[in-house]
Amino acid sequence: MRVAAILEYDGSNFSGWQRQNQARSVQGIVEAALSKVADEPIQVTVAGRTDAGVHAAGQVIHFDTSAERSDYSWVRGVNSNLPPDVVFLWAGPVDNSFHARYSATGRHYHYSVLNRPARPTYLARRITHEYRPLDIKRMLQGAQHLLGKHDFTSFRATECQAKSPVRELRALEVVRQNEFVHIRVHANAFLHHMVRNIAGVLMTIGAGEREPDWAKEVLDARDRKAGGVTAAPDGLYLVSVSYPNSAKIPEFVHALPFPDIY
Incomplete structure (x- = not known):
């Protein structure tokens, strides 16, 4: 069975x-x-x-x-x-x-950042730390360029073994809650390091080092070298996987180790 x-x-x-x-x-x-x-x-x-x-x-x-x-x-x-x-x-x-x-018909990831000067203590290794102030309005502007079906070569690891770099990004949200910045991503599937590379680009934009349109430039380049730094793994969570109803896989309200924003 x-x-x-x-x-x-x-x-x-x-x-x-x-x-x-x-x-x-x-x-x-x-x-x-x-x-x-x-x-x-x-x-x-x-x-x-x-x-x-x-x-x-x-x-x-x-x-x-x-x-x-x-x-x-x-x-x-x-x-x-x-x-x-x-x-x-x-x-x-x-x-x-x-x-x-x-x-599977879709995957949902959550990337969480503690955005303050001081490093985390009890959340260490469970959240990414960014000391630079992040402007989520700029991050959201950059995120809009990535929504939809695209060639995400610039956002996948050089050792990625996927046959095709094309993925459909269905949702990309950036939410601030006090000292936390949360990036929520939903796609049909993901490439190796894709979420961490998206987070790296958006955090660079949020810190003011690049303009929001840079996200589109990175996407259009179809070159990993254009994509900047891969964000740390600590704050990344595979939240859930979606299946057709016929599969009868139950859905849970999953617990994440920071204030509930769902």
């Missing part, structure tokens, strides 16, 4: 999602826990691989197994074998045609 699951993790102490021989990965930890509960080797497929230091509030996976367990038993059993920085929120059977990555 095929089982899907939704999980949450703090990426601070992981080398990223993908399994690696000499480093601690979320995939390795999750597969080890699932294999214990299933009493057989389990390999998982993920909706979106996250980089080192990137967090997830609603990551989605699927796996195939011959083990018969209740939904409750999968969640309770796996969580008892997971470290404190990873947790299953839900698990349940899905149709064999379901695919965590290819069945």
Whole structure:
């Protein structure tokens, strides 16, 4: 049978999602826990691989197994074998045609910045720090140039393995809440480092180092060298993944470690 699951993790102490021989990965930890509960080797497929230091509030996976367990038993059993920085929120059977990555219709990311002179303490490694005052009106003006379906070559990592650089950016919001600046992004899919590179461009604009039209110049250049600095991973969260209703993947109001702005 095929089982899907939704999980949450703090990426601070992981080398990223993908399994690696000499480093601690979320995939390795999750597969080890699932294999214990299933009493057989389990390999998982993920909706979106996250980089080192990137967090997830609603990551989605699927796996195939011959083990018969209740939904409750999968969640309770796996969580008892997971470290404190990873947790299953839900698990349940899905149709064999379901695919965590290819069945997805959209991804939602949240990038959060503590915008003040002093560095963070209890939010360290869970939020990006920017000491320069950020003007969100300028950031919003720059963001408008990126909405829609475009070639995002300038916003992807040079080692990105995606076959096409074209993505549809459906929403890009910038919101200030006291000392926090939040960037919320929704697209059909994302390229490697795409959200962090968008955040880097918008923060440069917000700090007054570039004009808002620079975002369009970067986009039109189709050259990663034109895109400036990649923002730190600390403040990036994969919030949720969207699927057709027929997939029957539940939606959660996910908890993020800063004041609620939703």
